[in-house]
Amino acid sequence: MKRITPKFNELIHSDLELVYSRMRETYALADPTIKAILNRFVSPSGKQIRPAIILLTGRMLDGPDDRIISFATAVEMLHTATLVHDDLIDSAQFRRGNPTINSQWSPDVAVLIGDFIFARAAHLAVDTGSLDVMELFTRTLTIISHGEIAQLLGNQHGDMHESYYQRIYAKTASLFETSSFCSAILSPCSKTCQAAMKRYGYQIGMAFQIIDDVLDFVGNPAEIGKPVGSDLRNRIITLPFILYMEDHRDDPLLQLILNHETIDEEDLNKLIKAIQVSDAIKRSIQKANEFSQAGIEQLASMPNTVERSALIEIAHYIVDLRI
Numbered sequence: 001m002k003r004i005t006p007k008f009n010e011l012i013h014s015d016l017e018l019v020y021s022r023m024r025e026t027y028a029l030a031d032p033t034i035k036a037i038l039n040r041f042v043s044p045s046g047k048q049i050r051p052a053i054i055l056l057t058g059r060m061l062d063g064p065d066d067r068i069i070s071f072a073t074a075v076e077m078l079h080t081a082t083l084v085h086d087d088l089i090d091s092a093q094f095r096r097g098n099p100t101i102n103s104q105w106s107p108d109v110a111v112l113i114g115d116f117i118f119a120r121a122a123h124l125a126v127d128t129g130s131l132d133v134m135e136l137f138t139r140t141l142t143i144i145s146h147g148e149i150a151q152l153l154g155n156q157h158g159d160m161h162e163s164y165y166q167r168i169y170a171k172t173a174s175l176f177e178t179s180s181f182c183s184a185i186l187s188p189c190s191k192t193c194q195a196a197m198k199r200y201g202y203q204i205g206m207a208f209q210i211i212d213d214v215l216d217f218v219g220n221p222a223e224i225g226k227p228v229g230s231d232l233r234n235r236i237i238t239l240p241f242i243l244y245m246e247d248h249r250d251d252p253l254l255q256l257i258l259n260h261e262t263i264d265e266e267d268l269n270k271l272i273k274a275i276q277v278s279d280a281i282k283r284s285i286q287k288a289n290e291f292s293q294a295g296i297e298q299l300a301s302m303p304n305t306v307e308r309s310a311l312i313e314i315a316h317y318i319v320d321l322r323i
Contacts, residue, residue: 008310008317009048012055015069019051022073023080026120037101037113049208049314050175051076054183056314057197060307063187067128071186074124074137075179081117082144084110089152133182140178147171151236160242168209169202176205196298200311203295208318210288213238217276229272235260239287243280285319292319 009016027038051072058068087100088110102110118141125137147170180201184194216231217240231238235257245254253271256263263271275281292315302308 008056008313009052011306011310012052012059015055015065015072016048016051018069019055019073019076022069022124023077026073026077026124027116030116034113034116037105037109038117040098048076049318050079050179053176053179053201053204053311053314056307056310057180057183058187060303060305060311061184061187061189061193063183063189067130067186068183070124070127071133071182074121074128075175077117077121077124078137078141078144079175081114081121082148084114084117085148088114089148128182128186130182130186132185136178136182136185140174143170143174147174160237160245164237164239164242165206168206168213172209172212173202173205176208177201193302196301200295200298200315203291203298204315204318207288207291207295207315210239210284210291211319214240214281214284214288216240217272218281229268229275232257232272232275233268239284240275240280243283244275244278247279248274288319292316 024039027035030038054068054072054075057063058065058072084101088102088107093100093103100110101113122137122141125134128134147167151167151171177198178201181194181198184197189197213231216226216238217229219228221227227233232241237258241257245251248254251271251274253263253267255261256267257271296312296315299308299311302311
């Protein structure tokens with residue numbers, strides 16, 4: 001599958017440069033070693049979807065440039081901090097083709113660098129001057145942390161679909177939701193408009209994580225930075241697994257996964273292959289498309305601008321297989 005290059009960032013290229021410039025400014029006075037580490041890790045090499053949503057929403061709604069850029073920087077730093085900690089938890093060796101902090105330095109350094117970035121992100125959220133934004137920012141950090149803890153502990157309660165959706169909201173969609181919602185709050189926008197942009201962020205955030213979970217089965221390991229079936233190997237239950245299970249309840253390997261029992265490598269690879277060729281992949285992608293389309297519908301009442309078109313493009317881009 002061909003890598004898809006996002007075009008929506010072209011509208012806000014200069015603003016994105018300001019975001020990353022401000023990120024570097026936030027640790028300019030840090031210890032030289034810390035600064036050296038962050039200079040290698042913090043770079044505009046990712047898809048930049050979260051800051052793009054904030055910047056495009058702010059432009060579409062005539063939000064104040066400086067406050068919008070401060071918030072976009074805060075969110076991108078928050079996201080970066082979660083990546084540092086995720087790499088440590090997953091024992092990942094590479095991130096976007098570069099050695100992770102935990103692999104090149106140590107787990108202790110990774111924890112503290114992540115904490116440092118969290119603290120600087122919170123400071124930038126304060127720079128928006130909005131109590132509502134600050135409250136939502138800290139609430140989102142709490143939700144993300146809770147979701148990561150629940151995933152690490154393997155907590156699974158009640159209906160598997162509902163448990164899965166709650167977990168991916170905490171892990172991913174909550175930050176998308178906060179991105180679009182707070183950008184609207186910082187802009188001259190009605191409560192109805194704010195609510196619509198909040199729903200937009202939620203819907204496309206859910207779509208984003210579902211596609212990530214699909215890629216865990218069908219993506220190129222060199223592109224996604226982890227082995228095929230990595231979630232399943234770590235006993236993390238995702239939508240493709242759930243949908244496969246519904247059609248193959250007599251598969252004994254499923255119970256080994258659900259009960260966290262030992263499963264040998266040959267059987268695990270057999271189960272991963274079965275999910276790959278099953279209808280569960282197609283159905284998962286269809287569900288992601290439903291979330292994406294629901295997000296697009298929230299933009300119907302927004303100003304008919306090039307920024308709105310770019311936000312629609314983001315919703316479509318998210319559900320393309322990003323490899």
